[in-house]
Amino acid sequence: MPDRNARRQDAVAIFEEGLRAVNPQTAISNRCRLDQDTLVLDGQRYALADFERIIVLGAGKAGGAMGQAIEEILGDRISSGLICTKYGHLEKLQRIRLLEAGHPVPDEQGIAAARAIYDLARTADEKTLVVCLISGGGSALLPLPAAGISLADKQLTTRTLLACGATIQEINAIRKHLSKIKGGRLASAVYPGTLVSLILSDVVGDDLDSIASGLCVPDPTTYEDCLAILARYDITTAIPATVLVYLQAGAEGRHPETPKAEAIFFTNTTNIIIGSNFDALNHARKKAESLGYNTLLLSSMLEGESRDLAGNHLAIAREISKHGLPIARPACILSGGETTVRLRGNGKGGRNQEFVLAAALKMQGIDDVVVLSGGTDGNDGPTDAAGAFADQTTIARAERLGLDARSFLDNNDSYHFFQALGDLYITGPTNTNVMDLRILLL
Numbered sequence: 001m002p003d004r005n006a007r008r009q010d011a012v013a014i015f016e017e018g019l020r021a022v023n024p025q026t027a028i029s030n031r032c033r034l035d036q037d038t039l040v041l042d043g044q045r046y047a048l049a050d051f052e053r054i055i056v057l058g059a060g061k062a063g064g065a066m067g068q069a070i071e072e073i074l075g076d077r078i079s080s081g082l083i084c085t086k087y088g089h090l091e092k093l094q095r096i097r098l099l100e101a102g103h104p105v106p107d108e109q110g111i112a113a114a115r116a117i118y119d120l121a122r123t124a125d126e127k128t129l130v131v132c133l134i135s136g137g138g139s140a141l142l143p144l145p146a147a148g149i150s151l152a153d154k155q156l157t158t159r160t161l162l163a164c165g166a167t168i169q170e171i172n173a174i175r176k177h178l179s180k181i182k183g184g185r186l187a188s189a190v191y192p193g194t195l196v197s198l199i200l201s202d203v204v205g206d207d208l209d210s211i212a213s214g215l216c217v218p219d220p221t222t223y224e225d226c227l228a229i230l231a232r233y234d235i236t237t238a239i240p241a242t243v244l245v246y247l248q249a250g251a252e253g254r255h256p257e258t259p260k261a262e263a264i265f266f267t268n269t270t271n272i273i274i275g276s277n278f279d280a281l282n283h284a285r286k287k288a289e290s291l292g293y294n295t296l297l298l299s300s301m302l303e304g305e306s307r308d309l310a311g312n313h314l315a316i317a318r319e320i321s322k323h324g325l326p327i328a329r330p331a332c333i334l335s336g337g338e339t340t341v342r343l344r345g346n347g348k349g350g351r352n353q354e355f356v357l358a359a360a361l362k363m364q365g366i367d368d369v370v371v372l373s374g375g376t377d378g379n380d381g382p383t384d385a386a387g388a389f390a391d392q393t394t395i396a397r398a399e400r401l402g403l404d405a406r407s408f409l410d411n412n413d414s415y416h417f418f419q420a421l422g423d424l425y426i427t428g429p430t431n432t433n434v435m436d437l438r439i440l441l442l
Contacts, residue, residue, distance in 0.1 A: 004391045004392075004393065007391070011389070012372070015372060019376060021275070024432055028070060032069075053079040053128045054079055056130075056131050058138075059133075059142045061086045061379075061431070063084065063089070064089055064431060066083070071094055082113070084117065086103040087100045088100075099112075099116070111143055114142040114144040122190075131198065134211060135433050137202070138212025142182070145178060146255070148242060156240055157243050165342040169204075173221040174229060174230075182212075183214050184214060184218050186216050187269045190269075191268055198272055202338070202434055205301055217269075218259055218260050223255070275434055277434045280376060281300050285334055293331060294328055295334065303340070307358035310354075310356070310357075310358035311362055317331075317440055320333075321366045321442060332440070333439070333440040334438065335438045336436060337435060339355060346411065347414070350380030352374050352386070352388065352438075353373075353381070355438065357388070357409050358409060359390055360394040373437070375433075376435060378428055381415075385415065386425050387425045394421065
């Protein structure tokens with residue numbers, strides 16, 4: 001009988017190696033250093049004598065760890081700073097104040113944090129260098145609603161978009177148009193100061209305008225795009241009427257558009273990606289190879305329904321099992337990106353747990369297989385798990401407990417399914433965030 005525990009240990013080792021590659025301390029130190037009185041950021045040099053103040057701003061689940069890393073480099077050269085992170089994702093900081101707020105649904109603490117960060121940004125002048133630390137989750141953590149839009153309006157809109165299966169790019173297009181700080185408006189507040197953003201990407205393709213809703217980046221989307229998204233998912237009547245009216249007014253030219261690339265303040269703005277899903281996958285690949293696996297890295301850009309992608313991955317696993325193609329056993333299939341879940345039931349789970357549950361239902365006939373899918377931030381949906389494990393024994397073990405896997409999947413209740421089996425993957429906060437890692441071992 002194959003040792004599934006050994007395979008699981010391999011899967012965890014591969015996952016953890018991916019996390020190490022995008023640890024904020026590593027990512028920032030690789031691209032940021034102090035050369036006497038010159039700050040070198042990804043090869044660009046900033047003479048600190050040219051600035052009277054250095055302000056650090058930021059938002060995201062990795063904010064605390066990113067703040068710690070920049071403090072180690074700049075120390076008491078930092079004049080002041082504010083970073084907003086998710087509840088519980090704290091680190092000890094000396095020069096930067098760390099604020100907590102709600103994620104993925106924004107709350108009042110987030111509004112207070114966004115207002116404080118925006119106000120501090122507006123104090124910048126020609127002699128100010130602003131370092132902005134951005135990571136996944138920054139969009140929900142900095143809600144600063146446009147005039148006439150309430151927090152409750154934004155909360156319901158966010159929940160509706162998450163439930164309908166909209167992509168993060170689509171969700172953020174709407175977030176930007178309902179905000180005073182997103183879609184490049186934070187860069188506008190900093191001007192005429194010099195702004196450099198260090199970014200951990202949690203968006204497929206590393207689109208700068210989508211990461212944290214493009215706080216410091218020109219926004220290519222429009223109010224018309226937002227209305228088209230609502231129509232595409234048939235949720236025009238599901239969102240608050242105030243939101244719909246606001247977006248319609250914007251499309252008619254009665255609200256200013258989000259800042260575009262020609263805006264003058266972007267001439268003083270530099271955005272640098274310091275870590276991505278591909279970085280994590282590439283290091284995970286090297287770890288898998290060191291453990292003796294023939295490795296297939298599918299893509300860091302996969303999107304779509306979790307359960308559909310699970311079927312695609314298991315089809316490849318079945319091909320390997322039967323024909324030894326496209327790689328031979330022992331095999332490791334890796335993929336990244338960010339899938340979506342269309343809510344059909346009222347259970348509890350996340351996109352990674354749903355992927356694994358759908359995969360478990362398609363494992364019949366494949367021996368010695370383990371699947372691990374997890375969020376690199378340590379949270380899968382509204383749960384305390386990063387993801388889950390499954391293997392060729394999962395369905396049989398569930399049946400012995402009287403659990404019908406198909407019913408749990410239909411009810412979007414993957415969390416309680418894997419909890420009953422002891423197969424949740426719980427890491428706690430990882431203090432990074434570059435989307436998901438999926439690992440299939442044969």
